[in-house]
Amino acid sequence: MPADRLTDRALGRATLARQFLLNRSDASALEMIEHLCGLQAQAPDPPYFALWCRLQGFRPEDLASLVENRDVVRIVAMRGTVFALSARDALTLRPLTQRILDQDLHTNTQHRENLRGIDVHALAAAGRELTADGPLTAVQMRPLLESRFPGRDGASLAHGIRGVVPMVQVPPRGVWGKSGPPALVPLESWVDAKLDAAPDVDAVMLRYLAAFGPASVKDAQAWSGLTGLGEIFDRLRPRLRVYLAESGAELFDLPEFPRPESDTAVPVRILAPFDNVLLSHADRTRIVDPEVRARIITQNGIVKPAVLVNGRVVGFASTTRKNGCAVLNVEPLKKIASRNRDSVVAEGRRLLKFVHPDAETREVRFVNGRDGLM
Numbered sequence: 001m002p003a004d005r006l007t008d009r010a011l012g013r014a015t016l017a018r019q020f021l022l023n024r025s026d027a028s029a030l031e032m033i034e035h036l037c038g039l040q041a042q043a044p045d046p047p048y049f050a051l052w053c054r055l056q057g058f059r060p061e062d063l064a065s066l067v068e069n070r071d072v073v074r075i076v077a078m079r080g081t082v083f084a085l086s087a088r089d090a091l092t093l094r095p096l097t098q099r100i101l102d103q104d105l106h107t108n109t110q111h112r113e114n115l116r117g118i119d120v121h122a123l124a125a126a127g128r129e130l131t132a133d134g135p136l137t138a139v140q141m142r143p144l145l146e147s148r149f150p151g152r153d154g155a156s157l158a159h160g161i162r163g164v165v166p167m168v169q170v171p172p173r174g175v176w177g178k179s180g181p182p183a184l185v186p187l188e189s190w191v192d193a194k195l196d197a198a199p200d201v202d203a204v205m206l207r208y209l210a211a212f213g214p215a216s217v218k219d220a221q222a223w224s225g226l227t228g229l230g231e232i233f234d235r236l237r238p239r240l241r242v243y244l245a246e247s248g249a250e251l252f253d254l255p256e257f258p259r260p261e262s263d264t265a266v267p268v269r270i271l272a273p274f275d276n277v278l279l280s281h282a283d284r285t286r287i288v289d290p291e292v293r294a295r296i297i298t299q300n301g302i303v304k305p306a307v308l309v310n311g312r313v314v315g316f317a318s319t320t321r322k323n324g325c326a327v328l329n330v331e332p333l334k335k336i337a338s339r340n341r342d343s344v345v346a347e348g349r350r351l352l353k354f355v356h357p358d359a360e361t362r363e364v365r366f367v368n369g370r371d372g373l374m
Contacts, residue, residue: 006243006251010262011214012286012311017258018211019277020054021269021308027055029062030071030086036211037204038083038093040274040303041074044174047084049272049305052354060176060354067174070191074169074182076162079225079279080104084174087191094166094187096199100225101163114156118149120164127161128186135170135183138162166195205232206239206254208280214243214253218282247283266311268343270351274303278313288313292333307332309340319352324360326352329367341366 016022029051039047052058066072077083077093080100105115126148142154149157166187172178208220217230233252243251292313297303304316315332328348348364
């Protein structure tokens with residue numbers, strides 16, 4: 001039987017539904033983090049914005065308390081990137097993605113020469129020993145490592161430890177309103193639990209589809225950073241529904257999960273910086289056009305806070321504050337119809353209230369990057 005076809009529009013709405021970007025959820029912060037298989041977290045604050053646009057009544061302390069209580073950890077996992085993961089998920093997802101970090105020792109252009117021929121077992125042992133009495137920053141590690149590995153660069157050694165030992169960034173890093181450099185300690189000691197010795201990759205791919213589907217094998221590889229997933233999806237095929245994208249790509253999905261009609265109304269949403277919905281597919285045309293994507297995701301890896309109108313990325317936003325006035329600047333990359341601008345303003349004001357609850361005034365401005373106010 002030929003596979004059903006999904007238009008890009010229908011595909012986008014299905015993914016937005018899984019991401020709770022069609023309707024905010026009343027789930028807890030921890031439940032949402034686990035549903036989404038973690039939140040991209042190169043910087044401390046983006047996970048808070050990601051939860052704000054998906055949860056009803058989300059408050060910063062809802063996540064901050066999870067980080068402080070060790071229920072959520074900041075750790076390198078998928079794609080070799082820092083994620084905010086539940087402690088439970090970190091124990092599975094970090095070992096599942098360990099081979100990405102192993103490869104990084106040989107492919108990282110900044111550090112590979114300094115790590116060439118390194119005894120990875122000795123490096124891992126050094127990292128565990130140095131942090132046995134408490135967290136250390138990379139700067140603190142460098143001279144200690146250089147004394148153990150004469151002739152090696154301390155910065156590269158510290159980078160290597162982050163890869164060979166599952167290390168978490170401990171608070172105050174990642175706590176709203178606080179700051180501090182990433183200080184590292186082994187995951188197992190931080191959460192007092194053992195790593196999953198045999199992660200179930202099939203179960204993880206099903207969870208990926210629940211949060212980001214329908215999706216292709218290449219999409220799953222783009223999300224995880226893993227390769228060779230074709231045989232996994234072939235094994236799962238009897239449990240899945242199969243579709244064809246407009247591009248002709250084969251898409252897999254969980255039979256019981258929502259796939260809204262293509263004309264389903266989509267509210268305005270302002271995504272988090274580095275929002276994972278923009279990074280977790282090889283083909284991202286389901287919600288962002290290629291020319292817009294090039295402006296949202298910069299060459300140096302910054303992902304700007306995208307503005308969604310009718311399910312498509314149409315621009316990006318940034319916040320500023322001067323004295324008692326908080327401002328959200330919206331820079332359109334596509335025309336925003338006048339009937340949608342009021343909705344952007346309303347959502348922007350809600351975001352400003354979240355970020356700057358004590359501001360005396362809050363304004364949303366549409367600006368042009370070259371010409372100022374529109």
